[in-house]
Amino acid sequence: MSEQPLQGDPAARVLVAGASGFAGALAAEIVWRHPRLELAAITARADAGTRLDRLYPRYRVPLTLEELDLDGLEQVDAAIVAYPHGASARVVAAMRGLGLLVVDLSADFRLRDLPEYEKWYGPHGEPDLLDGAVYGLPELHREAIREAELVANPGCYPTAALLALAPLAAEGLIEDVVIDAKSGVSGAGRGGGEEMHFVALDENAKPYKVSGHRHQPEIEQELGLAVTFVPHLLPLDQGELVSCYVRPPRELPRGELLELYADRYAGEPFVELTEDPPGVRDVRDTNLCRIHLEQSGGRVMVFAAIDNLWKGAAGQAVQNLNLMLGLGEGEGLR
Amino acid sequence: MSEQPLQGDPAARVLVAGASGFAGALAAEIVWRHPRLELAAITARADAGTRLDRLYPRYRVPLTLEELDLDGLEQVDAAIVAYPHGASARVVAAMRGLGLLVVDLSADFRLRDLPEYEKWYGPHGEPDLLDGAVYGLPELHREAIREAELVANPGCYPTAALLALAPLAAEGLIEDVVIDAKSGVSGAGRGGGEEMHFVALDENAKPYKVSGHRHQPEIEQELGLAVTFVPHLLPLDQGELVSCYVRPPRELPRGELLELYADRYAGEPFVELTEDPPGVRDVRDTNLCRIHLEQSGGRVMVFAAIDNLWKGAAGQAVQNLNLMLGLGEGEGLR
């Protein structure tokens, strides 16, 4: 069995819980290839006993999925948790009780407002932890993430939408906004039954959750304003594009607009401003977000493309973990 | 060689000019299967001498593409012209001079305002014909089409966008609208070089012509208002979805909205209002437009799906021809 290609002593021993799903499996793969993180264990409920590289032959992790044993985490320093919302809170609380640093990929700690959470997701199992959780979008909350012990990894749509819109929102330049989002199928997760059957999605494209998607309150919380948000499902695997149509409160000269974004994202390792409209394939299998700006008829249009499994989930989780551990933010992510 | 499955004497002998492109080839196929239209000839420049069913093995037309000979049209009653804009006007004028009924799939006769046409497309070769041309969206201009001798077949995006928005526009219920359009690749035509290469489009999705697409003035002309319109290219063949985000000038009760559309489209053979958001695959290879209505946060959202080659081009051309010839509007289109 091959060994991890570590460079020197690991900075942390990392558990990936829920590693049989798309995001969890990729998180395990990224940690495995990471030069400074040791992949201590991978767990999953349904597929315990299966080697990850057999479940996902395109990944290289030769470890076997185990059932999570909260009593056996002495050798673990940090955890990436990829559980469904609701199920995640309890596990995260236990891990925090053991002193682990935690990046949680579920929605359980993303919304600061408990009633808002419960409106969209139902009862919250560990509301006391909400206060200490940091919303894990490094481009917005880098310093807080460095100090955090529990980071709520953003949803895939919010990641792209917030990177697209935060510079305008921060300047009060959004009077009204429509976010038309398009996602590849992996964003919907490994379950899903007939709706995720190849035959249902091939050669198809359609809006879904049109009367309200759970990622909307997350976007609104971070922007501080109400948005119209509609997701669409596309016949591709990994990739997400958000097309944002902003009505600003005043005319915005093109130079000012471009400068606003150039300044805001100067030095950001994973945000790129592009001359051409970005395609999702341009960022496939990368942690990048590519952003393009247009103006027409008094509207500002912002297009942002990410890989929903990388910057939209597992890649961002490791980016957050790097920050929490004081490592280089981009280590293991190129 | 098989013969056309005609039922009785044909109502008209039809020429399809430009039958080697995607829309022209499908127009030839639909006319070939039509119980009342005789496919008199098919023409094309580049592929003259090739049988259409060899160029498009999935179609059944056993005729050979010829070069267009304007002196040999005595036996022809009507023409469907699928030429590029600019090249079409001259050919259409010649055919009209010979007395043929013409449905033109190009943009040459869609815009009533000559300066607007020339702004988007360059000089117009036959401006005198503009006045007599009818915009061929049957759901908006059915009676005029019945009387027309030259019909300008709408663009694919305008077809979907207008069917989605016309009921609201007619009542003055659109204060502001964003149209986020998504199209399969066949909408871009058979040419296109590297941009249409499988490898460039597979697993990709991206906005294009973001600073202005030629279908925008067509939509604005028919709605009578300015719109924000951005098209996106999807990795599928046939199918088009428009997602329209309308800000109405007043609150619109859901019952009123649904009734408005139900009344407007009652009896329409090719428009269906759906309970679920429509997927483009639901209308593939049909002449249908499926429309779904939602409301959220003060916005009205209208989603419309068509097959860009059918209702967005060739199918609608035959629908128009049926009207011009006094045939059943849906003949040959089921």
Place this chain on the structure above:
Amino acid sequence: MSEQPLQGDPAARVLVAGASGFAGALAAEIVWRHPRLELAAITARADAGTRLDRLYPRYRVPLTLEELDLDGLEQVDAAIVAYPHGASARVVAAMRGLGLLVVDLSADFRLRDLPEYEKWYGPHGEPDLLDGAVYGLPELHREAIREAELVANPGCYPTAALLALAPLAAEGLIEDVVIDAKSGVSGAGRGGGEEMHFVALDENAKPYKVSGHRHQPEIEQELGLAVTFVPHLLPLDQGELVSCYVRPPRELPRGELLELYADRYAGEPFVELTEDPPGVRDVRDTNLCRIHLEQSGGRVMVFAAIDNLWKGAAGQAVQNLNLMLGLGEGEGLR
């Protein structure tokens, strides 16, 4: 609710049992559009209560799926049964007991040899019916099908492989044959769980059931010889291609080869010999089988393309039913 477009009195009232699966749903759709068959009812276990055009929005059948009630079939003349093997035998037996003509899409009555059936599929519930069943490949058994009361519709791979190879086999011209088969995903049915998830199949291609696929004995029975048969799964929806590599016992002049196939398939409504290698897309949504012949290095290569849901399942079922009822063989199938 729309009505069936029947022409005159129906020749038979047809039940489609198991109409919620891919093949059954298409069989219902074809019967619905058929000018001489009345779609009496559609049944399914899991989706009873759902309208078929809601389950499959691309189909037009406005009927609601019911639970099968064997006591309520007085008004039914014939049935197309699309049950899983094993489950089918009992239902077919009951229907035959009521005097219905039956086309069975399962494997239950395809193999004449009971031990062979039980080796591949397990115990047979109604072995007494095997003798009276006719293998429903019209190009091989047309006259027997006309007289049959129970027709076993062939598997999709056998349909393509037998049409490709039967002319050679009949003349003793196959000394050895490799059949490399490639199928779109719909051939695997609507179930399947994670293996049929879009993400597992997109951008993938792989062999499966390499140590033995249940369609092999069916091919061997009808050809009367042993074959090497390996199926592969492709990232497309409908379509099947078999590439057959034949070692003949003697040199075969090209003229003799072409004549053999031309003679064998002269007048066949759904078999076409092609000059170019056939693509599966050329036959999509048709009941056609396109066959192409090559020779190289002493080998004869036969390529055959079908739509696995049409000629490979539902289309062929209606073709068989047309024969059993004395209707035109191609009625409702163009």
Place this chain on the structure above:
Amino acid sequence: MSEQPLQGDPAARVLVAGASGFAGALAAEIVWRHPRLELAAITARADAGTRLDRLYPRYRVPLTLEELDLDGLEQVDAAIVAYPHGASARVVAAMRGLGLLVVDLSADFRLRDLPEYEKWYGPHGEPDLLDGAVYGLPELHREAIREAELVANPGCYPTAALLALAPLAAEGLIEDVVIDAKSGVSGAGRGGGEEMHFVALDENAKPYKVSGHRHQPEIEQELGLAVTFVPHLLPLDQGELVSCYVRPPRELPRGELLELYADRYAGEPFVELTEDPPGVRDVRDTNLCRIHLEQSGGRVMVFAAIDNLWKGAAGQAVQNLNLMLGLGEGEGLR
């Protein structure tokens, strides 16, 4: 502009000529990321003046394509040449005259027999160089590659077919073999016109070059026996699967077969024997070849999957260059 992530002094300064095509662009990308190779320049005819990361936004190379200037190569130690066959020979000869190590991706130096080359490709421009060229499949010719100054990089199909069959051929265990090959579209290159249009390939699968593909003599040369070889085109981007059907001259116990391959490929960094049939997606964007063995009815079946752009072209080119330069064989390829 970002700089190359080199570790220490580069072992060689490398030119990639023909870097605008699919294989050349990926070769440039791999060299760019390589810790020990400096990407000295990239050249192309048609796209000179364009930055590679604008032509291929998914790659990271910020260099601009130049026209090749054979007089300006003093600073270059080695070249990867991705020209069309015929055009390559002359350029390679000039580079060899300047003392550069060359890996040539064209077919010009793959066939040792000049008449055989000229039968498939036409006149050869530099036949004198044939003798010194080494066929660049490291698993077969590693030691010769280490000493070589001109390496002919194998075709994509031969790479997969030879890795699948060489162990059997070396033991005289192939009496007869059929190779049914399936490839994604990138294998056909960036040109191709209408045949490579998305609409022509989407939802399609078909055999091509059935009467003789140029990769056949290459396979036959290296195996030392005649083969039946037929390629098929699949609707995916990167990936290639060969299904090999071998008739051995004697019965082959399963244990002997498995041991033969395990011994032959022990220690090979890029060949993996798999328990399950390999999918092309399992090796996407890797330099791996995954091989799976089956036996049935006296036949041995070998399935091999590669990424046609990596192990089938650019990845293997760098693997060869590593060997020629005395670097670790897998450097820059993980």
